[in-house]
Amino acid sequence: MDAMLDTEGKESSATHGAYRRLREMILTGELPPGQKLKIEQLRGLLDTGASPVREALSLLTSDMLVERIDQRGFRAAPVSKSNFEEILLLRCNLEETALRASIANADAAWEDRLVLRHHHMKKASQNGAHDFEDAHKAFHMALLDNAKLPLLLRYCSQLYDLNIRYRYLAAGGSSYKKRDISAEHQQILDAALDRDADSATGHLIDHYRRTGEYLSSQMDS
Amino acid sequence: MDAMLDTEGKESSATHGAYRRLREMILTGELPPGQKLKIEQLRGLLDTGASPVREALSLLTSDMLVERIDQRGFRAAPVSKSNFEEILLLRCNLEETALRASIANADAAWEDRLVLRHHHMKKASQNGAHDFEDAHKAFHMALLDNAKLPLLLRYCSQLYDLNIRYRYLAAGGSSYKKRDISAEHQQILDAALDRDADSATGHLIDHYRRTGEYLSSQMDS
DNA sequence: ATGTCAAATAATATCGATATTTTTGGAGAC
DNA sequence: GTCTCCAAAAATATCGATATTATTTGACAT
Numbered sequence: 001m002d003a004m005l006d007t008e009g010k011e012s013s014a015t016h017g018a019y020r021r022l023r024e025m026i027l028t029g030e031l032p033p034g035q036k037l038k039i040e041q042l043r044g045l046l047d048t049g050a051s052p053v054r055e056a057l058s059l060l061t062s063d064m065l066v067e068r069i070d071q072r073g074f075r076a077a078p079v080s081k082s083n084f085e086e087i088l089l090l091r092c093n094l095e096e097t098a099l100r101a102s103i104a105n106a107d108a109a110w111e112d113r114l115v116l117r118h119h120h121m122k123k124a125s126q127n128g129a130h131d132f133e134d135a136h137k138a139f140h141m142a143l144l145d146n147a148k149l150p151l152l153l154r155y156c157s158q159l160y161d162l163n164i165r166y167r168y169l170a171a172g173g174s175s176y177k178k179r180d181i182s183a184e185h186q187q188i189l190d191a192a193l194d195r196d197a198d199s200a201t202g203h204l205i206d207h208y209r210r211t212g213e214y215l216s217s218q219m220d221s
Numbered sequence: 222m223d224a225m226l227d228t229e230g231k232e233s234s235a236t237h238g239a240y241r242r243l244r245e246m247i248l249t250g251e252l253p254p255g256q257k258l259k260i261e262q263l264r265g266l267l268d269t270g271a272s273p274v275r276e277a278l279s280l281l282t283s284d285m286l287v288e289r290i291d292q293r294g295f296r297a298a299p300v301s302k303s304n305f306e307e308i309l310l311l312r313c314n315l316e317e318t319a320l321r322a323s324i325a326n327a328d329a330a331w332e333d334r335l336v337l338r339h340h341h342m343k344k345a346s347q348n349g350a351h352d353f354e355d356a357h358k359a360f361h362m363a364l365l366d367n368a369k370l371p372l373l374l375r376y377c378s379q380l381y382d383l384n385i386r387y388r389y390l391a392a393g394g395s396s397y398k399k400r401d402i403s404a405e406h407q408q409i410l411d412a413a414l415d416r417d418a419d420s421a422t423g424h425l426i427d428h429y430r431r432t433g434e435y436l437s438s439q440m441d442s
Numbered sequence: 443a444t445g446t447c448a449a450a451t452a453a454t455a456t457c458g459a460t461a462t463t464t465t466t467g468g469a470g471a472c
Numbered sequence: 473g474t475c476t477c478c479a480a481a482a483a484t485a486t487c488g489a490t491a492t493t494a495t496t497t498g499a500c501a502t
Contacts, residue, residue, distance in 0.1 A: 013292060034463090038453070048488050051272070055279055060284030064372070069494060071234060073454060086370050093318055147306050151285070155376060167483065235456065270457050277484090292463065294484060301492070 014048045015044050018056035021046055026065045027161060027170045032077040050187060063158055081085070081219055084166050088212040091159045095208075096201045098156055101147030111144040113195055115197065117142040118189050133164065139185070143204070165181070169212075170218040176191045182208075222270030235269045239277035242267055248386045249285045249299050251380045254300040258287065275332075284379055284387070302440055305387050309433040312380045317428070319377055324418045331367040332414055338363040339410050343403070354385065360406070364413060364425070391439040405431075 002054045022042070042053045057074045060066035067077050102110070115138040124135035137160060144156055184207045191200035243263070246252045246358035263274045278295045280288035287295050313403045323331070338360040358381060365377055412421035 017289070022302075039455095042452075047486095051486055055276065055485095058276055058279035059282065061280065064375075070237065071454070085370075086372050089370070090373060090376075093314070097314055123468095149310070151304075151307050151311060154285075155311075159372075173475095261483075270455095271484095272456055276455090292484070293465095 006013055009016060011069070014052035014056045015059075018042075018046050018052045020057050022053075022056050022060060022066065023063070024062070027165045027168060033074050033076055033169070037074040037076060037209060039073070045211060046142070065133075068177075078191045079166065079169065081216070083214075084163075084216065087162050087166075088157055088208060091163065092205050092208055094152060094156050094159065095144060097203050098144035098147045098149065098152050099192070099204055100197045101149060101152075102144055103146075103192060103195050103200060105146045105148060106192075106195050113142050114192060118185065121185070125182070143200075144190065149194065154170075166215055166219075170215045179210075179214075181207075234277045235273035236280075237262075239267050239269055240271045240280050243274075243277050243281060243286060244286065248282070248382060249389045253296050254297050254390070256297045256315060258295040258297060258395070260294070285310060285383060292295070294330050295380045300387065300390065302437070305384075305433075305437065307384050307439065308387075309429060312377070312384065312429055313426050315373060315377050315380065316365060316425060319373050320367040320413070320422050320425055321371065321418045322370060324367075324413060324416050325366055326367045327413075327416050329365075335360075335413060339406065342406070346403070358385075364409065364421075387440075389404055389437055391436045400431075401433075402428075420437075 023183075031037070037057060039050050039053055042057075043050055046053065057066050061068050061074075062195070065077050066074050068074055119133040120141045121132070126132040137157075141153070141157060142158065145153055147153065156218070184203065187203045188200055188207065191203055194200075243252070252258065258278060260271050260274055263278075264271055267274065278287050279289075282289050282295075288298050308439055312436050338356070342353070342356040342360045345352040346433055358378075361381065362374070362378060366374055368374065405424065408424045409428065412424055414420075
């Protein structure tokens, strides 16, 4: 007597579905920063019960994409320039730590994973922006995950998502020029494969700072 | 027709109450690491409904004190030596960043807060261990909060709590010797008041490393 | 006009019950 | 004796309804 509309055969759970859908909507700006998130409204939008919605919102609180106001419901996390700058700062700090640790643990299997992810990313860049975003994140996380520091990786992943949100908000996802991001990625990859930690972290941080400055300028408008 | 048993006049909310209570139980080890957290069981323990328990567990997931296993409920987060060491590593990294930023923003109001927190901590050390823990955390967070980096502060606070849990687990909360923690705190405070970032961060990290090594040795047993 | 208070409205938080899923336990086959 | 499979039990996930709490509205007094 229940609707079973998802064609995916992977994760069936009303809560998880609501979580992923809401996450997507907040990241892309479909649910704008600061917006009140009323249960009823979302219940209609995702056509599911109130409990899964509630729980999904609780989970999104962990990711700092949703704020809970004690007896007053939920709202999409607000944005600000200072928040953006803090995200950038922390990313540079944490990702440098993670990348250095990853390189310290470098082995053939990791190199294979890196090359693969990089290839997938290049391939996906010809498809839709959505595919590219996923592959881009996968590449960046692959750079870091060989550190074998799960907490650190989790923080980096969280911050990555928070940052991507600003990219969507600033540019509608499009104006995010190809610039020469592709070359930057290649430099990072090569340095990582050479196991040159200084060069790899240098390029990585440049990569972030450059994107950061670009977005920061967009935000002044 | 509802029970209103809390004598506190501050935060009334079944969810929030359950959250605080469960958090306490997990931090102190009353709910041991890895233990299955069955809704019914907790519902009885906290005498409240299933929904608040469920939501409290969701919130504790953010704090990494509870793990969610997709269609199989919740469990208290497991512990391991490598997890402990990662926490220590990240704490040293993040708190150094935060403390340096705090000192860079130093002003009279911050100094006042620091002195006050330090005083309260000393006073509380004569009372129960529970009071001391709260005051101790308040002092450490006061050292960091002048950085005005809310995300960073949140991470530091999370990691602080994860660490305190290991202290409870290793020592039952007691053997955590007074050592000369008091002197160490004084050194950190003095250096911060002098606005000597190198000295302050040095003492702070020493403080953590020393406690870390002590706990680490306890864990080999 | 303006500010305050009370009733009406809307939204959240919570409960109790049901449907789904996982886990357990035991009967039968090899 | 061990393994497989099916039924029984337990636990989770979800729903629908109610009680609580916040917010708005409008009347009244100043």
